[in-house]
Amino acid sequence: PFQSLLFLTKATIQESLISLRNKKTSRRAVESFQVLMQFMGDQPKPRGKDEIELLYELLKLCREKENLRDEIYCQAIKQVTGHPRLEFCARGWSFLSLLTGFLPPSTTLMPYVTQFLQDAGRSQELARSSQKHLQQTVKYGGRRRLPPPGEMKAFLKGKMLRLLLVHLPGGVGYKTNVGTFTVAAEVLEELCGKMGITEPEEVQEFALFLIQGEGELARPLRPQEYLNNVLVDPKTSLHSRRLGWETRLHFDNPTYISTHYSQVQRDYLQGKLLVGAQADAQVARLAALQLVSRTQEAPPSERDLLAYLPRLLQGQVNVAAIQSLMDQELRQLQGCSAQEAQIGFIEAASQLPLFGYTVYVVLRASDLTLPRPSLLGLNRQHLILMDPSSQTLCCSIALRDLQQLHLLSPLEAGRPPALELNYGSADSPQTIWFELPQARELQYTIAFLLNSS
Incomplete structure (x- = not known):
């Protein structure tokens, strides 16, 4: 039973804490317990290995060997229960706090881990953070990619937050703190809160865009993406903008008004x-x-x-x-x-034809009857093409009819890439491609809208 495991062991265990059928896996469990004791300080570290390497070893084992995950959860809980050395105990809790943010225990063990963290949380701050991380992991799937050594060291020193700048329309910067396990959805909710937006339907109409360098690549982040996983390159920046306009606009907050004005004005002046x-x-x-x-x-x-x-x-x-x-x-x-x-x-x-669409300039298309250039408008329901001179609607494709998207290399030297769309039914399949500089961004944005609708 789970409760019988909750006793600190000063010596290395001789067999796994939970029943493991495979002898090799059981042997790995004994080895992982020794690594945990070395990381916590209960045993001397092997020559040439520091605490970060030991930590990586444990987390990689949990990620790669799913059948050892519950075992290592139990080992960590065992070693933080009643530990007389506060410093060593704190290291065990640091590991548990990281583990809960990466990978959940099995559904069988989950109720016991949750109860343990709730009970310990009354007196242990790291237990409360572990509880929060576990809730995030259940909700968002866990941060699968392990952080770089610098982030890991900062985490062990208790420096879990860092300042993040989000660029808003109009050149306004919004500063916020993000932690090791902060996801895009949390920052968006915070940003929307500053604009007085609380309804989930309206929050979902906003997106954070990751931009590399001077705009070579821009893509909307999925709500469940962990920010520290994507913001590893110092040349990347985060930008927020509204993608959906189905919710009725309400002008009851000054930040809401100025942010929307800046985005609409920018699109207007750019001819979109x-x-x-x-x-x-x-x-x-x-x-x-x-x-x-x-x-x-x-x-x-x-x-x-x-x-x-x-x-x-x-x-x-x-x-x-x-x-x-x-x-x-x-x-x-x-x-x-x-x-x-x-x-x-x-x-x-809002009375102009392409209001409510994200607009791209298409230089040419595979359908030679379409105007060159033309404006491509994208919203949650449709992809449309309009003639900028006559304002005539030339083409409309329902997003639900899209089957596949293919990014095509430049068709000629010196030309931008193209995006090929396969759409229609199995009985009547259709294909079209659009050549535009932001072909990759368009591909990512269509995929984002399909997944969020």
């Missing part, structure tokens, strides 16, 4: 929210709302006004006509606060 060259009044209103959002008193010159227009429109519109219309809009907006102008901008932009 279609607005026609003939829509002078619409463009003038959006320019005026941007001006008031910046609390800029004096109207801009014709040259400065271009900064408030989408890049693609700058050479196509009559700037003098737009400035005249904008002056009228500014008179109507007198007394409007910067925050009210930001809300007004989001509401006006």
Whole structure:
């Protein structure tokens, strides 16, 4: 019985604590117990091995030999129970705290481990952290990849948290502390909490994007990904943005308003929210709302006004006509606060054809009848292609109809890669490819949306 195991042993065990049918596995169990005692300090370390190497040995054994996992859980619990040396006992608890964050015990042992941690947690802080780590492992699957030695050393010294910078739209940085077992979902929940977002359906509409270098690779992190597993390269950075727009927008929090405004404004200025060259009044209103959002008193010159227009429109519109219309809009907006102008901008932009989509510029497609270039819009339901000149919908594919995605190497020297989509039914299979610089990001984002819907 489990309770009979909870007695400290000062000597190495001669057989496994739980019944193991395989003699070789039982022998490995005896060896692992000796490694645990060496790590805790109850026995001298082997020559040439330090505590980190011993720790790796134990964790690798648990990861590679599933039939030894319960045994090593029992061994750790046995050695922290009633240990007279606080320093050695703390080392045992450190190991248990790490183990619970990586791999859970079997469903048979789980109730006993949970009860043990609850009882010990009344007086032992590391027992409480072990309990939290185990709950995370059950919820998110455990951190399978072992941390680098530097992180392991910091953990043993009690330095479990580190500062993380998340880049928000508009160039705003958000700082938070992440631990050894923090997952993307926890940081997203925290970020959304700052924006007053508490409903799980709306939280799920946001994603953390991992960006390498100067944007060579951007991919959304799955909610259950452990951040310390992916943030190993100093050239990587985390960026947050909204991917889904199905939940009704609510402007009841200043951080919510400014974050959404920055994302929508960036997409608008990059030409990802279609607005026609003939829509002078619409463009003038959006320019005026941007001006008031910046609390800029004096109207801009014709040259400065271009900064408030989408890049693609700058050479196509009559700037003098737009400035005249904008002056009228500014008179109507007198007394409007910067925050009210930001809300007004989001509401006006929400009427544009590609609002609510993540937009990519496609240079060409396998279907030669499609315009070149065209805008590809992606949301949780559809992938669509639009002609940026006529704003005509040229192609629509339901994500549920996608069968496979293939990243294709550049079709010609000097060209970007392409993404091939296989979709449709078994009776009527169809294939199309799109050539675009962000082909890999598009592949990752489609996969993310499929898995989260």
